[in-house]
Structures are given as structure tokens and as C-alpha cells.
Amino acid sequence: xxxxxxxxxxxxxEAARAQNIAYEPxxxxxxxxxxxxxxxxxxxxxxxxxxLTIGPNKGEKVPTELAxxxxxxxxxxxxxxxxxxxxxDVDVLVIGAGGAGTSAAIEAHEAGAKVMxxxxxxxxxxxxxxxEGGIQAADKPNDSPAIHFVDxxxxxxxxxxxxxxxxxxxxxxxxIQWLSNLGVEFDKEADxxxxxxxxxxxxxxxxxxxxxxxxxxxxxxxxxxxxxxxxPVVDFTSAIELILDENGNAAGAVLLNMETxxxxxxxxxxxxxxxxxxxRMHYQGFPTSNHYGxxxxxxxxxxxxxxxxxxxxxxxxxxxxxxxPEQIFGALVTEKVRSLGAKLVNxxxxxxxxxxxxxxxxxxxxxxxxxxxxxxxETGNGLGxxxxxxxxxxxxxxxxxxxxxxAMMRMFGKYGxxxxxxxxxxxxxxxxxxxxxxxxxxxxxxxxxxLFVAGEAVGGIHGRNRLMGNSLLDxxxxxxxxxxxxxxxxxxAVVGSLTLDHVTKFEAEIAAAGIETEAISPxxxxxxxxxANI
Amino acid sequence: MEKMVNIFLFGKKYExxxxxxxxxxxxxxxxxxxxxxxxxxxxxxxxxxxYRIKGDKxxxxxxxxxxxxxxxxxxxxxxxxxxxxxVYDIEKVKTNEAVMMQLYPEIYACVxxxxxxxxxxxxxxxxxxxxxxxxxxxxxxxxxxxxCVMCGVCSSRCPAGISHPQVxxxxxxxxxxxxxxxxxxxxxxxxxxxxxxxxxxxxxxMQKPVEELKxxxxxxxxEK
Numbered sequence: 001x002x003x004x005x006x007x008x009x010x011x012x013x014e015a016a017r018a019q020n021i022a023y024e025p026x027x028x029x030x031x032x033x034x035x036x037x038x039x040x041x042x043x044x045x046x047x048x049x050x051x052l053t054i055g056p057n058k059g060e061k062v063p064t065e066l067a068x069x070x071x072x073x074x075x076x077x078x079x080x081x082x083x084x085x086x087x088x089d090v091d092v093l094v095i096g097a098g099g100a101g102t103s104a105a106i107e108a109h110e111a112g113a114k115v116m117x118x119x120x121x122x123x124x125x126x127x128x129x130x131x132e133g134g135i136q137a138a139d140k141p142n143d144s145p146a147i148h149f150v151d152x153x154x155x156x157x158x159x160x161x162x163x164x165x166x167x168x169x170x171x172x173x174x175x176i177q178w179l180s181n182l183g184v185e186f187d188k189e190a191d192x193x194x195x196x197x198x199x200x201x202x203x204x205x206x207x208x209x210x211x212x213x214x215x216x217x218x219x220x221x222x223x224x225x226x227x228x229x230x231x232p233v234v235d236f237t238s239a240i241e242l243i244l245d246e247n248g249n250a251a252g253a254v255l256l257n258m259e260t261x262x263x264x265x266x267x268x269x270x271x272x273x274x275x276x277x278x279x280r281m282h283y284q285g286f287p288t289s290n291h292y293g294x295x296x297x298x299x300x301x302x303x304x305x306x307x308x309x310x311x312x313x314x315x316x317x318x319x320x321x322x323x324x325p326e327q328i329f330g331a332l333v334t335e336k337v338r339s340l341g342a343k344l345v346n347x348x349x350x351x352x353x354x355x356x357x358x359x360x361x362x363x364x365x366x367x368x369x370x371x372x373x374x375x376x377x378e379t380g381n382g383l384g385x386x387x388x389x390x391x392x393x394x395x396x397x398x399x400x401x402x403x404x405x406x407a408m409m410r411m412f413g414k415y416g417x418x419x420x421x422x423x424x425x426x427x428x429x430x431x432x433x434x435x436x437x438x439x440x441x442x443x444x445x446x447x448x449x450x451l452f453v454a455g456e457a458v459g460g461i462h463g464r465n466r467l468m469g470n471s472l473l474d475x476x477x478x479x480x481x482x483x484x485x486x487x488x489x490x491x492x493a494v495v496g497s498l499t500l501d502h503v504t505k506f507e508a509e510i511a512a513a514g515i516e517t518e519a520i521s522p523x524x525x526x527x528x529x530x531x532a533n534i
Numbered sequence: 535m536e537k538m539v540n541i542f543l544f545g546k547k548y549e550x551x552x553x554x555x556x557x558x559x560x561x562x563x564x565x566x567x568x569x570x571x572x573x574x575x576x577x578x579x580x581x582x583x584x585y586r587i588k589g590d591k592x593x594x595x596x597x598x599x600x601x602x603x604x605x606x607x608x609x610x611x612x613x614x615x616x617x618x619x620x621v622y623d624i625e626k627v628k629t630n631e632a633v634m635m636q637l638y639p640e641i642y643a644c645v646x647x648x649x650x651x652x653x654x655x656x657x658x659x660x661x662x663x664x665x666x667x668x669x670x671x672x673x674x675x676x677x678x679x680x681x682c683v684m685c686g687v688c689s690s691r692c693p694a695g696i697s698h699p700q701v702x703x704x705x706x707x708x709x710x711x712x713x714x715x716x717x718x719x720x721x722x723x724x725x726x727x728x729x730x731x732x733x734x735x736x737x738x739x740m741q742k743p744v745e746e747l748k749x750x751x752x753x754x755x756x757e758k
Contacts, residue, residue: 030752125572125580139723142757146735153739154751162740170736173723183624183707185676185714192715203756211680216577220684221710224703228621236568258568291573327555327602331575406681410656411576414600525568528561 001416009347009377013386013423016349021341021391025354033361040364040371042428043314043464048284054509056308056447063283066296066312070303071510072519075240076263078500081254083243086267086498088234090116091490092483093253093268095239095298098126099215099472100455101274102222103479104486108272109229111487117231118255118266120238120275120293120524124223127276127290127432127456128475131215132334132407133199134207135476136469137172140196143204145169152470155201155358156434156463159311163441164461168470168477175476176208184221185210187404197339199468201358207469212334212405215472237264238297238524241503242271242305242451245496250305250451252498258524267498269490270450272443272482273298277433277456278315280526286430287330289318297522298457302437304506307445310459311435316466319344319362321429323384325415330429335359335468336405337387341395345386345423346375352385360465363428370427377425384425393420434466435459443482450489454482539605556583556598556609570613576600579685582612582655595653595687615686617697622704629712631670638701641668643694650688650698656681660688660698667701673713675705 002010028036038044050067052058062070092108094101097119108115117123138148148169153160176194180186187195187209196205210217226233236258243252243265250271255264275298279290288294299309320333338344338355344362346352346369353365366385370376376383389408393400401409401420412419436459437445443452455475462470510517536551541559548563557571572580581598588606598611620637627633634641641664650660659678666675679702688698726732739747 027756030748121568121572122578122580125578129578130573130575137720139717139720141719144735145727145732146739147754149736149739150747150750150754153747154754158744158747158751166736166740170727170732173720173727177720177724180717180720181711183710185680185706185710186717188715188717190715192717193719194717198757203754205757213577213681216683217680217706220703221707224619224707225624227619228624230621289575291575291578292567292571326553327558327600328575407577410681411600525566527566528558529564529566530562 002422006377010423012349013345013388016345017388017391020343020345020351020388021394023351025351027354028357028361036364036368037360040367041360042284042286042317045284049313053513053515055303056306057312060313062312063315065281065283066278068517068519069296069300069521069523071515072517072521073510074304074503074507075256075520076254076503078504081263081265081500083265083498083500086252087264088116088266090114090266091269092272092486093118093266094272094274095253096274096276097123097233098274098276098455099128099219099222099475100479101272102226103476104272104274104454104483105231106222106225106229107480107483108487109231111484113487113490115231116234116266117226118234118237118239120258122235123226123233124219125291125293126219127294128215128472129219130289130291130332131472132212132332133336133339134209134214134469135176135472136199136202136206136467137176137208137473138169138204138206139173139176139194140204140206143206145172147204148172148206151201151203152462152467155467156465159463161460167441168461168474171477172473175473179218179221179476182221182225184218187211197336198356199335199339200356200362201467207339209336212336212407218472239301240522241500242301243498243500244305244502246499247496249449251495267495269493269495270452270486272452272454272486273302273437273457274454274479275457279430283315283430286317287321288430289321289330289332290430293525295523295526296433297524298453299436300522302445302451302453305448305451305502307448307451308438309435310438311464312459314434314464315430316359316432316434317363317428318431319359319366319428320387320426322424323381323427324379324425326381327415328411329381331411332429332431333387333408333424333426334405337389337392337408340392340400340404342387342389342391345388347377348375358465358467366428379425382427384427386423387426388423389419390421390423432456432466432471434462434464442485443478444485450493452482452486454479539603541603542608544610545608550603552603554603556601556603557581559603570598570611574599577683579683580613582615582685582687583609584612585609595655597655597685612687612690615690617686617689617700619697619700624707624711627708629708631668633704633708634667634670634701637704640694640696641701644696645694647693649691653687653691655685655687656683658682663702664696664698667705672705672709675702676709679706
């Protein structure tokens with residue numbers, strides 16, 4: 001139940017509902033989208049970005065908060081770590097245990113490599129676990145990998161690396177099959193046909209889902225498989241610096257036990273960075289839908305070791321973060337809510353954007369509606385617009401919400417809001433790191449040998465915006481690829497003597513560039529102590 | 535001025551704003567969390583918590599990130615619970631109740647106390663899904679347990695020592711892999727791709743000038 005102050009606006013939404021359901025809003029033209037994004041999307045706010053003055057991407061701009069981490073001091077000095085007697089010695093070291101890291105580990109193990117996972121929190125504490133809506137794959141007769149390619153390339157503003165994107169779309173059906181064979185329960189019709197829907201910017205219904213626990217269902221299955229294979233998982237342990245060998249190839253990592261603060265050394269023939277995203281950096285002060293450990297660690301590790309970043313200046317703000325109640329402020333409201341028919345409406349009950357425009361366009365339209373147009377709803381934590389969830393049951397019939405989006409029903413239900421009967425308030429939330437480390441289509445970084453990357457820490461697969469359902473897809477496709485490639489590379493790798501000279505060198509660059517900073521990185525965890533909110 | 539309430543974190547009293555969740559209240563009190571904090575959105579099961587309101591007989595369980603503080607709430611987090619996870623090969627596993635007798639025989643010692651269901655942080659009918667598992671009805675077990683976040687609170691309350699979330703995990707994987715209907719269009723498409731049916735189309739897209747791709751994108755037909 002909403003308090004009195006919302007009732008007038010809710011009445012307007014209800015009055016317009018029948019008409020809004022029937023109304024098919026115009027999609028924007030290419031030019032309208034360009035203008036909207038330039039005026040309202042956070043990526044276009046020049047004062048929120050800082051130019052890097054050292055490292056492989058010197059001269060490029062990244063979010064100010066990320067620049068601070070990329071140009072910060074290491075947590076160690078080279079002479080404070082003894083590399084002569086490693087605590088672990090493996091073929092493949094996987095850093096991170098979300099969907100990408102576990103997929104990589106399973107494939108590396110399958111290829112016969114001695115593989116080990118280290119992860120900052122627990123296995124599965126990752127954005128994968130929180131992905132709700134689904135995973136794309138062009139597996140229906142009216143669809144094809146080529147159509148999927150065009151959707152994703154256009155949605156990403158024609159900036160994706162084509163060889164990565166073509167791998168993503170061509171390997172997609174097999175990724176679904178692989179997951180299905182592991183026991184992931186996709187929503188199916190009685191005859192086995194996949195239940196698929198649209199996502200923002202898709203031209204075919206190719207969104208596969210596991211209710212609205214899609215990521216959780218995939219993650220817990222992958223986790224179970226890692227445990228079944230008895231792959232060693234060192235949890236509550238962060239990688240805080242990569243180790244290179246004398247030839248400049250990746251050869252392990254310095255690890256930090258998050259609880260005891262013990263420092264450990266892992267030697268490896270190949271290393272896979274699968275550390276995920278950066279929502280907990282709270283770029284531009286945005287709330288986030290990301291998990292607690294999403295602090296761009298992998299970007300920092302890679303950058304300091306000399307790996308290049310691609311599109312690190314572009315982030316995804318999911319249009320529908322929860323704007324109310326404050327206890328779930330910033331939490332993800334899955335795009336599937338719109339796939340199932342709910343539209344975005346303003347305080348007067350007017351539909352102001354096609355609900356299935358791409359995420360960047362939808363987010364920018366909501367920001368415009370709330371700011372310049374003054375048609376937002378004051379929530380107590382800022383502004384928001386309505387996402388008219390009761391439309392779903394009006395279109396799909398009673399019971400649709402409980403069956404298709406039970407997590408959403410539960411999340412709001414805990415605060416007395418029945419989304420079957422009442423609309424919900426939303427505003428953009430920091431959701432995804434479009435950019436990351438630059439790789440080739442075997443998952444290896446473009447300029448550090450034996451260093452592989454998978455998942456959200458990669459840049460270039462999606463370009464400058466990502467479509468719904470292509471991230472769960474990319475963690476599987478590129479996680480598996482990185483695992484196979486790293487296992488193969490490990491067979492031939494000859495590891496020279498280990499070194500942290502790059503850390504010393506980076507420190508010298510900081511001094512030479514005159515950067516005065518007290519920051520140390522990677523950040524590892526956000527600090528929320530003594531704060532009432534977030 | 536926001537209204538404050540008294541809570542007791544592991545018995546120690548703190549005054550916190552009443553609109554906070556247990557998790558944000560701990561942070562407000564000064565805790566830098568490492569354990570017991572994951573997705574902060576109710577999906578990962580990291581923040582299982584037990585609490586009792588002073589004067590109330592009932593011991594309640596919840597997820598700290600999904601539950602508002604109350605006045606006189608005595609709180610203990612349960613960031614880890616030693617569940618039993620049996621190792622098995624999904625390619626070779628039996629697909630009927632024999633697998634439960636082999637891997638998780640303790641489920642047949644369920645005394646029907648329903649403590650698991652009462653404790654569930656997701657309000658699932660835990661005892662019912664265990665009953666389905668006992669008789670090898672894995673489809674129903676999978677459906678009933680689907681929203682499980684594997685926080686382990688159910689198992690902490692079980693007199694029979696059952697690791698409910700792991701039982702359900704096994705049932706769901708068997709159901710997903712073996713019992714759910716196969717998907718013809720998926721198999722067809724995987725084969726078509728392997729056979730190279732889309733190779734030329736994709737190759738053409740790889741070579742096309744961006745302007746042509748823009749045209750393709752902006753004029754594409756969108757399925758209703």
C-alpha cells in the first residue's frame with residue numbers, strides 16, 4: 001500500500017490503464033535517440049570523467065572514480081612479497097567465481113588442466129546471481145545468429161568488436177544447450193519449445209528465462225558443478241596484484257585473505273580475470289543493482305600489469321531500478337517486467353517512451369521525464385516514474401506475475417506493495433560495465449600473454465551499450481572460451497622467474513606524472529559504515 | 535528527525551533509524567561487512583539471520599538485506615551453515631528416488647515437524663518439497679523449491695539433519711537435464727550452426743561498412 005501522497009498520481013495511472021495497454025508508442029528515430037542520449041545519458045556528462053595520465057590507456061577519459069582506482073597505489077610493494085615459495089602452483093588460475101569464472105573453471109577442468117578458483121567473497125557472490133530477466137540465443141525458426149548480430153551491434157551503437165560479437169551470437173544456442181545439459185531449468189512449453197520474449201532493442205523474441213531467477217538458476221547450477229568436479233575454490237580471498245614472469249607473461253597473482261589479511265602467492269601458467277563489474281563504485285553517485293563486491297578489481301589488476309582497456313568510459317544505467325521504498329532503492333526491477341507488457345508512465349498516467357527501447361535510451365527518457373519535463377513522482381529518495389505492473393495481468397491473465405516474475409512480486413510484497421494490483425516506482429540504477437579489458441576472440445588480452453579475461457571485466461563484446469540477456473550469454477560463451485583457451489595455452493607455457501617489477505614501474509609512473517593520491521587499489525569492498533543509506 | 539529504534543546486534547545495543555534493513559543497520563552501527571553480505575538484493579542467501587523480538591517466544595529467520603529493523607530486535611547473523619553437499623556425476627546419476635536414497639538418505643528420517651517451512655526466508659513450503667524428493671517426484675520438488683536462495687536456515691532448524699537446499703539442487707538438476715521435455719528447435723539450430731549454415735551471412739556482416747549496418751538496423755522488422 002502506498003501512502004496518501006502517491007494516491008492522486010496512482011489514480012491517474014489507473015484511469016489511463018486500459019487506454020495505455022492498447023496504445024503502441026512510437027519507437028524513436030535514430031536521430032531522436034542520438035539527441036536524447038547526448039542530452040540526458042550519464043555517459044555524456046563530461047564533468048564526470050577524468051583523463052588518464054599513465055598506463056596503457058593514457059590520454060583516454062574514464063569515470064572519475066575509476067580513474068582514481070586505475071592510478072592509485074598498489075596494496076603491496078614488490079619487495080614485500082616473497083615469490084620464491086608460492087602457496088599454490090596450478091595450470092590455470094581463475095580470479096572470480098561468478099558465472100564467467102565458474103564456466104571457465106569447468107571447461108579448463110574438462111580439458112584436463114589443474115585449475116583453481118580464488119574469489120573475494122563466496123562462490124556465486126556475483127552479478128550473475130542477480131541477473132533476473134534472461135539470456136538471449138537465436139534458436140527459433142524465425143530468428144538467426146545474423147539477426148541477433150544486427151540487434152546487438154545496433155543496440156551497442158555500432159561499436160562492438162565484430163569478431164567478439166559474432167562469436168557471442170554464433171555460440172549462443174550451444175551455450176543454452178550446455179546449460180540445459182548441466183540441468184538448468186529453462187521455461188518451456190509442454191512440448192519442449194522454449195518460452196521466449198522480447199528484451200529492449202531485440203527484433204525477435206529470443207529471451208530465454210528461468211522465471212525471473214535466470215541468473216540465480218544458472219549460477220547455482222554452475223556452482224554445484226564446480227563442487228561436483230572438486231575444483232579447488234579459495235573463497236574470501238582477493239587477488240590484489242597479478243604476477244608476471246620475466247618475459248612479461250601472466251604467471252599468477254598475489255592474494256589477500258579478506259578475513260585474516262594473510263598474503264598468499266599463487267603461481268600459474270595462465271590466469272583468467274573474471275572479476276565482474278563495478279556498480280559498487282557508484283559512478284556519479286548512482287545507486288546500483290550490483291552485488292557487494294563489484295568494484296572493478298579486474299580492471300585495476302590488468303591495467304597495472306599493462307593490459308589495455310576498451311570502452312572503459314561507458315556504463316549501463318538500467319532504466320528500472322527500484323525508486324521506492326528506500327529499503328530496496330537501486331535494486332533491479334527486471335526488464336522482463338516490460339517484456340511482459342508493463343509500460344513506463346509519468347505522474348499524469350501518460351506513456352512517455354516505448355518500453356522496449358534499448359536500456360540507454362529508456363534510462364535517458366526517464367531522466368528527461370523526471371528532470372526537465374517535471375513529470376516525475378517525488379518518492380522521498382528523489383524522483384521516479386511509474387512502471388505499471390498491473391498491465392501484465394490485464395494482458396497475460398491472472399497469475400502471470402506469480403508465474404513469470406515471482407522474485408519481483410516477493411521483493412515488493414515484503415514492503416506491502418502488491419505489484420499485481422499496484423504500479424511501482426522506478427529510476428535508473430548503475431547496472432553494468434560496458435567497457436573492460438580488451439581481448440581477442442580466444443579470450444586472451446590483446447597485449448599480455450597468458451592473461452585471459454571473461455565476463456563483465458571484458459570490454460568490446462557489446463560496444464557502448466548492452467542488450468538485455470546478452471550478459472548472461474557472454475559470461476557463458478566467453479567464460480567457456482577463456483577456460484578452454486587458458487587450458488590449452490597452459491600446456492605449452494613455460495613460466496620464467498616470477499616478478500612484480502610492473503608494480504614498481506607503475507609506482508614510478510605515478511610519481512613521474514605528478515599524481516598526488518592517497519588512494520590504494522583494487523578497492524575490494526565499498527565502505528558503507530556509518531551511513532544510513534545505500 | 536527520523537525515528538530511531540533500539541536493536542541488539544549479537545546482544546549489544548545500538549540505536550538506529552527505523553527505516554533501515556538489518557544489513558544497513560549493521561553498517562550504520564559501524565560494521566564493515568565481509569561475511570554475511572552478498573548481492574544485497576535477496577538472491578544470494580549470504581545474509582541469513584535469526585532474530586527474536588524482545589518478549590516474543592518465536593525465533594524468526596530472515597535475510598538481513600530484505601528485512602526492516604524493529605524496536606527491541608535481538609539479531610544474530612548466520613553467514614555460514616554447514617550444509618552437506620554430496621558430490622555426484624550429473625552424467626551418470628540415477629533419475630528416480632534411488633538417487634536420494636543413495637546421496638541424501640536422511641530425508642527419509644524427516645519427522646514432519648515443519649520447522650524448515652516455518653523458518654524459510656523465502657516462504658517456501660520446504661517440508662513439501664522434501665516430501666516430493668522422497669518419492670522421486672523431482673518435477674514437483676523443482677517447482678516447489680525453485681525460489682530457494684540456499685541460505686541454509688531451514689537446515690539449521692532440522693532435527694533430522696537434512697540439507698534441504700542441496701536436496702532441492704539435485705532434484706532441479708535432474709529435472710532440468712533429464713525429465714523436462716527436450717527442445718527440438720534448439721538442437722536443430724545448434725546443428726545448423728555446426729554445419730556452417732550461417733557462415734556466409736555472418737561473414738557478410740563482418741565485412742559490411744558501418745553505414746550499411748546502420749541502415750539494416752534502423753529498418754529491421756521487429757516481431758510483434
